[in-house]
Amino acid sequence: MVLQCALAAQKTSRILGCIKRMVASRSREGILPLYSTLVTPHLEYCVQLWSPQHRKDVDLLEWGERRATKMIQGLEHLSYEERLRKLRLFSLQKRRLQGDLIAAFQYLKGAYKKVGEGLLTRACSDRTRGKGFKLKEGRFKY
Helix, strand or coil: CEEEHHHHHHHCCCCCHHHHHHHHCCCCHHHHHHHHEEEHHHHHHHHHCCCCCHHHHHHHHHHHHHHHHCCCCCCCCCCCCHHHHHCCCCCHHHHHHHHHHHHHHHHHCCCCCCCCCCCCCCCCCCCCCCCCEEEEECCCCC
């Protein structure tokens, strides 16, 4: 998965370089749509499958987002978190978590019956403080 992260970061870097060279305006209205349509798909494509586990890989992927948000005029001096807040964006790590939760919900509702059969099962228990619903991890079978 390290190679996948490196390739995604490399593509991101090339695209951001092209955007920086070709776009004269550094306004939010100019950079943000280009980032979300050209760069984000490379960072989020099949991320539930190859989700980076090592901090080094996460930092490598988020570097592209940091670079893109720094390109916007007026936000260069702010921290990464403040830039994301001003742009009303979530970090890549939070978007990955959101994607994982959506995929788990879809799985539980029966979206992946044949592919992931037995991967997660419902473990009914009276020890869940009134929730009555808990997930039990299974094994993936080819």
